[in-house]
Amino acid sequence: MSQLKDAILSVTASGDKAFIPYIMAGDGGLEKLKPIILRLQELGVTAIEVGIPFTDPVADGPTIERAGERALASGTTLRKVIETLTSFADEITVPLVAMTYLNPILAYGVEQFAADASVAGIRGLIIPDMPLEESEIVHPALTAAEISLVQLVSLTSTPERMERLTKASEGFIYAVTVNGITGARSSFANELEAHFKKIQSYTDTPVLAGFGISTATHVQDFGSFCSGVIVGSKIVDSLVAEDWGTIEELVEASKLAANEVGI
Numbered sequence: 275m276s277q278l279k280d281a282i283l284s285v286t287a288s289g290d291k292a293f294i295p296y297i298m299a300g301d302g303g304l305e306k307l308k309p310i311i312l313r314l315q316e317l318g319v320t321a322i323e324v325g326i327p328f329t330d331p332v333a334d335g336p337t338i339e340r341a342g343e344r345a346l347a348s349g350t351t352l353r354k355v356i357e358t359l360t361s362f363a364d365e366i367t368v369p370l371v372a373m374t375y376l377n378p379i380l381a382y383g384v385e386q387f388a389a390d391a392s393v394a395g396i397r398g399l400i401i402p403d404m405p406l407e408e409s410e411i412v413h414p415a416l417t418a419a420e421i422s423l424v425q426l427v428s429l430t431s432t433p434e435r436m437e438r439l440t441k442a443s444e445g446f447i448y449a450v451t452v453n454g455i456t457g458a459r460s461s462f463a464n465e466l467e468a469h470f471k472k473i474q475s476y477t478d479t480p481v482l483a484g485f486g487i488s489t490a491t492h493v494q495d496f497g498s499f500c501s502g503v504i505v506g507s508k509i510v511d512s513l514v515a516e517d518w519g520t521i522e523e524l525v526e527a528s529k530l531a532a533n534e535v536g537i
Contacts, residue, residue, distance in 0.1 A: 276422040278321060278369045278398040278445035282480045282501060285320050292320040292446075292482060292502025293493070293528035294371065295509040295521065298341035299324050300350025302514070304358045308365075310513060315368055317525045321398070323504060324359070326352050326374035333402040337507035341514075352378040352387070359394035371398035371424065371445070376411070384412050388419035398422045398445040406442055424448050427473055440476040447481045449473055449500065467499045474500075490527035497528060 282292045295314055299307055307324075314322055327342035327350050334342065352374060359370065372391060379387050379401070391399070399421055401412070409423060416423050422445030427436055429450060440447050449470060474481050483496040484504035496503050505524055512520045 276397065276445050277420065278371065278422045278424075279479060281320055281369050282446055282482075286480065286501050291493075291497040291500075291528040292480065293318075293525050294321045294323050294482065294502065294504045295319055295524075296323040296325055296338075296373070296504060296506035297513065298327065298338060298345055298510055299355040299358075300327055300345030300348050301341040301510065302344070303348050304350060304354060307355070307358050308362050311370075312362075312365060313518070314521075315366070317522055319368060319525060320502065321369040321371055323371045323373050323400070323506070324355065324396075325506075326350075326355055326372060326378060328375045328378060331375070335507060337510050341510045352382055356387075356390045356394045356396075359396070360390070363393065363395045366395040369397035369445075370395045371400060372396045373400040373402070376401050376404045376408075379412060385415045388412070388415035388421060392419035392421060396421060398424050400424045400426070400448060402426060406439060409442070422446075426450055429469065433472070436473060437476045440473055440479065440481075443477070443479055445479070446501070447473060447477065447479055448484050448504065449481050450485045451483050451487065451496070466496075470500045490523050490530075493524055493527035494530055497530075502528060 285292050297310055311322055325338065327345035331339055331342055399416060406425060413423055424445050425439045425443035426448045427439045427450065431439065451466060470481055480501035482502045482504055483500050487493060487496060487503050487505050488508040493503050509521060
């Protein structure tokens with residue numbers, strides 16, 4: 275079992291739901307990366323998704339895109355993020371999940387990236403612009419470095435495609451809750467619960483909801499029928515505003531979600 279999957283299952287086995295905040299590395303300067311990660315650990319998050327800024331972020335909504343632009347303007351690169359994480363890796367106690375696009379990894383060198391990322395505490399990887407059919411470009415090197423390759427499953431995936439993605443996904447399954455890009459939303463499509471149950475029927479790997487989740491109510495609602503949630507844009511906005519109170523409320527809601535369904 276991967277360290278990432280084990281961390282999620284440990285949380286759900288104890289009666290809570292997994293909570294993974296997304297942060298943009300370098301937003302406000304790379305010197306902020308360490309205090310943010312250590313503070314999130316203190317709040318009891320399950321893992322942390324670390325976004326790598328990219329010039330063509332096709333999956334990112336306005337909030338995360340702007341954060342990426344700020345990070346790029348401050349000189350943030352994939353290599354610098356890895357170096358920064360490595361500098362305090364011995365203080366990192368939760369799995370890190372890097373979210374980056376394929377080109378930066380290829381430019382870095384796949385094998386070298388995997389080796390360096392493992393030392394930096396990265397235990398999972400999300401590459402939104404890499405289809406499953408091309409995953410062998412990186413998968414052998416990631417396997418050797420014990421890094422889980424997480425797959426995204428969209429609402430429009432056919433049952434056949436859904437089955438292939440869920441069975442290939444490692445660590446957890448990133449179930450996209452909306453059609454489109456990331457960003458906070460006030461409501462979601464009907465019948466999401468049935469969609470999540472369909473995904474879970476293919477595998478015992480935890481299914482986490484992501485995209486658009488921005489309130490404690492969202493966290494609780496999704497937590498009632500999946501293993502946990504990933505919150506991105508709301509976390510990014512809250513960090514910019516130094517609003518740790520909102521972040522604490524979102525983390526706490528992941529525990530209330532489990533209690534709501536009597537887990």
